[in-house]
Amino acid sequence: MSKNGIIKLHNMKTNWKYIIVILVLALLVGGTVLDYLKRVNEELFFISQFPEKKIENKETTLKKTGTGGQYNEFVYYDGEVIVSGKYQESRPGSLGGNLLCFYPDDETKHLIPRDVDLFGNPDVRKAWFCFDDQKEAKSSFGINDEEIFRDITAECIEGDATIKIYDYVVNLMQSEVVDTAKLKEIFTKEPYINQCE
DSSP states (O other): OOOOOOHHHHHHHHHHHHHHHHHHHHHHHHHHHHHHHHHHHHHHHHHHHOOOOOOOOOOOOOOEEEEESTTEEEEESSEEEEEEEEEEEOOTTTTTBOOOEEETTTGGGSSOOOOOOSSSBOOOOOOOOEEHHHHHHHHHTOOOHHHHTTTOOOOOOEEEEEEEEEEEEOOOHHHHHHHOOEEEEEEEOOOOSSSOO
């Protein structure tokens, strides 16, 4: 055998060693992957044996009764809901001033209707509303604007309350508008303070 033939045979032996090492590694990795997949499948089977946790309904119980306005921007709801949160009014003459409004807390804000806007997109506005009959609502809350805002340092008032509302109206216009609701009953009411968050 010639010298070149011996060198080629020697290189072939070396190449076979690398190929065998690669095959052994591939078998080890493949076995590990198959074992992992088997365990994952067993865990998925085990998890599927647990009963499903029921998700609490987080939608309003008010029933939509119709729409109105030039662009159907008013959406009317029937029914009553009890909400907790903050009642608030800003100084007359300021932006949004002279309107007594209510901001439900995290536990009851889902009761405020939010459907779709005028363009068919989800209505993602913050849940809040102003009272339809301001004079009656302010009287029920014991709010006298002249007396309160006589103090020039009073920019706004707010307090915690739990109330029942009805005849909710969503205003979908994209401007300085508010939703409204009628106040039916006040269950709890803390005195207001002259400072708002």
